[in-house]
Amino acid sequence: MATMQDVARIAGVSISTVSHVVNETRAVAESTRVRVLAAIESTGYTGNAIARSLVTGGTKSIGVAMSLLANPHLAQLIHAIEAEATAAGYTVLIGDTLDTSDGERDAVRRLQARRVDGVLLTPVPGDTATLDALARSNIPAVLVDRVSHRVKLDQVGPENIQSTSALVSHLAGAGHRRIGFISGVDWVGASEERTLGYRLGLGRAGLRWDSNLVAGGGATHEDGVLALRRLLTVPERPTAVITGNGAMTGGAYREARAHGMRIGHDFAIAGHDEVEWAELVEPGITTMAHPVDEIGRTAVRLLLARIADPEREPETVLLPPTLVHRGSCGCHADG
Amino acid sequence: MATMQDVARIAGVSISTVSHVVNETRAVAESTRVRVLAAIESTGYTGNAIARSLVTGGTKSIGVAMSLLANPHLAQLIHAIEAEATAAGYTVLIGDTLDTSDGERDAVRRLQARRVDGVLLTPVPGDTATLDALARSNIPAVLVDRVSHRVKLDQVGPENIQSTSALVSHLAGAGHRRIGFISGVDWVGASEERTLGYRLGLGRAGLRWDSNLVAGGGATHEDGVLALRRLLTVPERPTAVITGNGAMTGGAYREARAHGMRIGHDFAIAGHDEVEWAELVEPGITTMAHPVDEIGRTAVRLLLARIADPEREPETVLLPPTLVHRGSCGCHADG
DNA sequence: CCGTTCGCTGCAAACGCTTGCGGACCATAC
DNA sequence: GTATGGTCCGCAAGCGTTTGCAGCGAACGG
Numbered sequence: 001m002a003t004m005q006d007v008a009r010i011a012g013v014s015i016s017t018v019s020h021v022v023n024e025t026r027a028v029a030e031s032t033r034v035r036v037l038a039a040i041e042s043t044g045y046t047g048n049a050i051a052r053s054l055v056t057g058g059t060k061s062i063g064v065a066m067s068l069l070a071n072p073h074l075a076q077l078i079h080a081i082e083a084e085a086t087a088a089g090y091t092v093l094i095g096d097t098l099d100t101s102d103g104e105r106d107a108v109r110r111l112q113a114r115r116v117d118g119v120l121l122t123p124v125p126g127d128t129a130t131l132d133a134l135a136r137s138n139i140p141a142v143l144v145d146r147v148s149h150r151v152k153l154d155q156v157g158p159e160n161i162q163s164t165s166a167l168v169s170h171l172a173g174a175g176h177r178r179i180g181f182i183s184g185v186d187w188v189g190a191s192e193e194r195t196l197g198y199r200l201g202l203g204r205a206g207l208r209w210d211s212n213l214v215a216g217g218g219a220t221h222e223d224g225v226l227a228l229r230r231l232l233t234v235p236e237r238p239t240a241v242i243t244g245n246g247a248m249t250g251g252a253y254r255e256a257r258a259h260g261m262r263i264g265h266d267f268a269i270a271g272h273d274e275v276e277w278a279e280l281v282e283p284g285i286t287t288m289a290h291p292v293d294e295i296g297r298t299a300v301r302l303l304l305a306r307i308a309d310p311e312r313e314p315e316t317v318l319l320p321p322t323l324v325h326r327g328s329c330g331c332h333a334d335g
Numbered sequence: 336m337a338t339m340q341d342v343a344r345i346a347g348v349s350i351s352t353v354s355h356v357v358n359e360t361r362a363v364a365e366s367t368r369v370r371v372l373a374a375i376e377s378t379g380y381t382g383n384a385i386a387r388s389l390v391t392g393g394t395k396s397i398g399v400a401m402s403l404l405a406n407p408h409l410a411q412l413i414h415a416i417e418a419e420a421t422a423a424g425y426t427v428l429i430g431d432t433l434d435t436s437d438g439e440r441d442a443v444r445r446l447q448a449r450r451v452d453g454v455l456l457t458p459v460p461g462d463t464a465t466l467d468a469l470a471r472s473n474i475p476a477v478l479v480d481r482v483s484h485r486v487k488l489d490q491v492g493p494e495n496i497q498s499t500s501a502l503v504s505h506l507a508g509a510g511h512r513r514i515g516f517i518s519g520v521d522w523v524g525a526s527e528e529r530t531l532g533y534r535l536g537l538g539r540a541g542l543r544w545d546s547n548l549v550a551g552g553g554a555t556h557e558d559g560v561l562a563l564r565r566l567l568t569v570p571e572r573p574t575a576v577i578t579g580n581g582a583m584t585g586g587a588y589r590e591a592r593a594h595g596m597r598i599g600h601d602f603a604i605a606g607h608d609e610v611e612w613a614e615l616v617e618p619g620i621t622t623m624a625h626p627v628d629e630i631g632r633t634a635v636r637l638l639l640a641r642i643a644d645p646e647r648e649p650e651t652v653l654l655p656p657t658l659v660h661r662g663s664c665g666c667h668a669d670g
Numbered sequence: 671c672c673g674t675t676c677g678c679t680g681c682a683a684a685c686g687c688t689t690g691c692g693g694a695c696c697a698t699a700c
Numbered sequence: 701g702t703a704t705g706g707t708c709c710g711c712a713a714g715c716g717t718t719t720g721c722a723g724c725g726a727a728c729g730g
Contacts, residue, residue: 003716014680019718026719029678044472049449050394051716053385054685061428061449068414075410079403082431091449092429093396096417114396114426115385221615250615257617277612280556280585282592338686349710354688361689364708386686389715 002043011039022047053115061091062303063111066122066144067099072246072273073292077144080296081120088304090117101127112139118303120144140306144299148189152314154302158290159318160193161200166323167242167270167288168201174331176240176268177207182217182227182252184244184272194244194272213238217248224251232259239267240329246273249285253328264330274324283327291319337378346374357382388450396426397638398446401457401479402434407581407608408627412479415631416455423639425452436462447474453638455479475641479634483524487649489637493625494653495528496535501658502577502605502623503536509666511575511603512542517552517562517587519579519607529579529607548573552583559586567594574602575664581608584620588663599665609659618662626654 008015013032020026021036028036039045053059062085068074082092093116095107104124111119118140123131131151134141147157171179181198184191195214202209212234215227224243228251231238241256243249249271253263261267264283274289298317306312325331343350348367355361356371363371374380388394397420403409417427428451430442439459446454453475458466466486469476482492506514516533519526530549537544547569550562559578563586566573576591578584584606588598596602599618609624633652641647660666 005716015717016681016719017679020679023718026679027677032678046444046448048716050385050388051685052718054389054687054716055718057685059385068410068417071410074413075403075406078409078413078429079431082403082429086431086445091445094413094417094427094429096414096421110421110426113381113384115383250612254615254617275612277585277610277615280589280612281616282589340686350687351689351710351712352708355709358688361709362707367708383686386715387688389686389717390688392715 001048002045003048004045006043007036007039007045010043011035058117059115060089061093061114061116062300063093063095063108063114063116063119064121065095065097065104065107065111065119067124068094068096070099071122071145072275073290076292077296080293081300084297084300088300090300090304097122097124099124101129104130105133108134112137118142118307120299120303122146123148138310140303140310142299142303142306145295146190147316147318149316154306154312154314155316156295156299156302157190157318158295159320160190161197163288163321164194164197164242164272165201165204167272168198168207169205170286170323170331171240171242171268171270171329172201172205172207174240174268174329176238178210178213178236178238178240179207180213180215180228180231180238180241182215182224182231182241182243182248184217184219184248191244198242217244219245219247221247221251221254224248224253225255226251228252228255241267241269243269243271246271246275246287249273249275249287250277253281253285264327268330269328272321278324279326283330286326286329287324288321289324290321294319336383337380338383339380341378342371342374342380345378346370393452394450395424396428396449396451397635398428398430398443398449398451398454399456400430400432400439400442400446400454402459403429403431405434406457406480407610408625411627412631415628416635419632419635423635425635425639432457432459434459436464439465440468443469447472453477453642455634455638457481458483473645475638475645477634477638477641479630481525482651482653484651489641489647489649490651491630491634491637492525492653493630494655495525496532498623498656499529499532499577499607500536500539502607503533503542504540505621505658505666506575506577506603506605506664507536507540507542509575509603509664511573513545513548513571513573513575514542515548515550515563515566515573515576517550517559517566517576517578517583519552519554519583526579533577552579554580554582556582556586556589559583559588560590561586563587563590576602576604578604578606581606581610581622584608584610584622585612588616588620599662603665604663607656613659614661618665621661621664622659623656624659625656629654 004015004018008018018036021028021033085092095111097104097107101124108130120142122145135153141153143153143155145157147155183195199209215231217223217227243252253269256263256267270286272288274287278285278287339350339353343353353371356363356368420427430446432439432442436459443465455477457480458478470488476488478488478490480492482490518530534544550566552558552562578587591598591602605621607623609622613620613622
């Protein structure tokens with residue numbers, strides 16, 4: 001593989017001139033520049049990021065540590081991150097946290113050993129050891145998707161309270177008085193916030209909180225099935241239900257149908273998280289679509305800002321989901 | 336950040352001794368070893384992969400270049416790749432090809448500039464310029480998912496001919512005589528192979544090829560809708576249809592239902608590619624599930640083998656999809 | 671004609687590590 | 701005493717860049 005030496009020799013200049021041509025770091029006579037460029041072309045010289053990193057100290061790369069399996073929006077999120085990073089001249093390294101504390105620790109360590117300039121992390125619920133280590137070590141880091149106020153780091157994630165509240169308002173506006181809620185447990189913070197939003201929404205609609213209408217869910221399709229099954233046994237059945245995440249929405253949808261209810265008519269469903277198949281079923285599912293793209297891009301922007309200025313005050317950005325209106329909420333609103 | 340110099344100074348030895356202790360590359364007196372280890376501990380020395388790479392010439396990293404948006408199995412594939420790579424001590428860098436020739440070229444270049452030890456590439460259809468460059472430059476590379484016999488590189492992908500044939504046999508075994516086929520255009524090779532498999536399956540089932548039963552499809556949901564609509568206008572309507580990819584399966588499914596047909600009873604559908612929502616609809620969709628995980632792992636193994644021995648004869652591995660039996664084929668086979 | 675400025679370029683010292691070569695020291699054998 | 705071998709260790713040459721410093725003509729003002 002061609003080096004600067006090779007280019008310099010062919011162009012008949014010193015390597016410093018080659019370097020300055022490549023990086024445009026000082027004026028070079030046009031004739032020389034052309035010769036160097038020609039030499040680069042003919043050798044196929046691409047530059048050695050390793051050597052450059054060694055002297056500059058930075059790698060122009062960022063690490064992304066998250067659960068590659070558990071994240072339903074992984075593809076979209078990675079895409080957004082990669083796009084924003086590439087635009088800024090950064091490369092993305094990935095590390096799987098396996099959704100375990102140990103996996104998280106190892107993933108971040110591997111990334112650090114690679115000398116990434118910063119880390120994007122979707123933390124594993126429950127254990128803040130890695131987060132603390134990250135905060136202490138002063139490695140630029142941004143938490144993505146799972147936000148916690150307990151940590152002093154930059155963070156980006158979906159806004160949960162107002163958006164869940166909006167979901168309740170929407171259903172209440174369609175006439176529902178008994179609105180169930182299937183909460184998630186994936187990440188205590190988000191789940192709590194959504195429950196809070198649910199409560200807030202009830203209050204705004206003038207409805208009363210009824211603990212019978214809240215089913216502690218989980219994270220899987222099956223959890224959704226079981227949770228709705230339970231909700232349908234309470235005395236005054238709910239006529240609508242809000243689900244805490246995408247997989248459970250599917251479970252609830254299926255269970256409602258299994259009970260012979262016509263979704264959108266006898267029963268309304270609205271869920272958090274956009275899912276791929278939301279409009280492939282009939283009726284389509286009304287969801288709060290997370291701004292996944294925006295979350296990814298913002299995460300990178302925050303990270304680059306921190307890399308540029310490590311002394312910045314940590315910032316938490318909450319991005320509001322948008323209501324995507326389909327048939328399952330039965331409100332017959334057009335548009 | 337602590338360097339070997341620091342460790343050496345504290346331990347009162349030379350940096351070469353530190354290096355040999357860290358890498359266990361030559362015998363070091365136990366007493367010295369302990370001192371060095373203690374110094375490492377006290378400084379929190381972690382080693383600098385950059386500097387090491389510069390001298391060893393390898394980075395212990397691989398690049399993954401594919402379309403981050405267009406690949407429906409991205410998450411699963413990346414997960415498999417990352418797992419296999421990490422197990423071998425390699426890190427994964429990603430690059431988005433944007434599914435364009437230019438994007439592909441740029442992505443591979445960026446990866447090369449990072450001096451990855453090898454590249455996993457899902458090539459953009461049509462343009463083999465990057466592939467040729469890769470083959471010429473002798474950078475270890477493996478093509479993933481989209482296989483072409485025209486290229487002299489290692490490759491892994493799904494087997495198309497036999498598996499499509501199996502799909503036809505399955506439907507024929509359930510009594511269908513008029514079996515339609517909606518072909519894809521995403522990647523000429525795969526599409527051709529699947530069409531060939533369709534033909535082969537017809538032959539094996541003793542059915543005749545009827546060009547009216549083949550609809551040149553596309554890659555999107557909408558393409559599936561239109562293709563099936565056309566197939567349903569031919570004189571002797573098909574009673575079953577095979578689709579060329581996941582998105583079109585959804586379109587066909589929806590269109591069949593729009594025609595008032597009860598899928599699994601009046602009409603059978605079976606598709607290529609597993610889709611997330613295959614069992615969320617009623618009836619579930621019978622599909623040929625690609626061995627995504629196995630493809631990812633095999634790709635990494637092939638790549639590492641090539642890195643270890645660049646003179647290997649290029650190898651093409653075709654992995655058979657498995658028939659995932661659900662209700663949409665209407666064959667009422669149990670299990 | 672001389673001193674100064676300006677435009678252009680090269681030299682060489684890092685960056686942090688790996689590794690071939692050889693030196694110092696000690697024990698054993700003759 | 702010398703030769704032989706073995707055990708430990710340090711020296712220093714790179715790996716391919718970036719970049720501060722300095723040099724060299726040519727042009728220019730006085």
